[in-house]
Amino acid sequence: QQQVKQSPQSLIVQKGGISIINCAYENTAFDYFPWYQQFPGKGPALLIAIRPDVSEKKEGRFTISFNKSAKQFSLHIMDSQPGDSATYFCAASKSWGKLQFGAGTQVVVTP
């Protein structure tokens, strides 16, 4: 049973647009929520992460929004660029636990 549900499965956005990927979790003990980015032929790499004590974290064009009461978090990619085309995975874990990954979202940014 997947503990982190991710949507959409795929996303096409024009250059300069905003990409939004949503994730939901059930386990209220989760307290760490990272996003990983995977390019074709490569392994996933940590992009940005958030703890539940803040509602938003921004790093450059990437922002995580976190809603603890709804048990949801999302990744926003502002001013999307063709180089952002990749598969994005949300994940969640307890501090000492293993990461539970979402199913992934393939993002394609068209020129």
Add this chain to the structure above:
Amino acid sequence: DTAVSQTPKYLVTQMGNDKSIKCEQNLGHDTMYWYKQDSKKFLKIMFSYNNKELIINETVPNRFSPKSPDKAHLNLHINSLELGDSAVYFCASSQDETAVNSPLHFGNGTRLTVT
């Protein structure tokens, strides 16, 4: 100076064969993992080792046997390969077992195709 390297990158073999995938990390991390990524890109943890000791063993057929000769290496041996084993296998490492303090560093994967 690749941080997490795994070999081979591609592996094509027939059903019933035995094969191994090797992984090495030069980050000085204490914890290493094997993940399986299926054709739908879903990432599933298989095993985790901390300082050569097995700490996570998910529901994986016992045809899969990890071996960690030292904390910088974690190899995966697969016996009696089946069609359903076809996937991309990723090795990863992290500083320790705490997800918060130590992000995962993945290798570039081994694409296993069983015919």
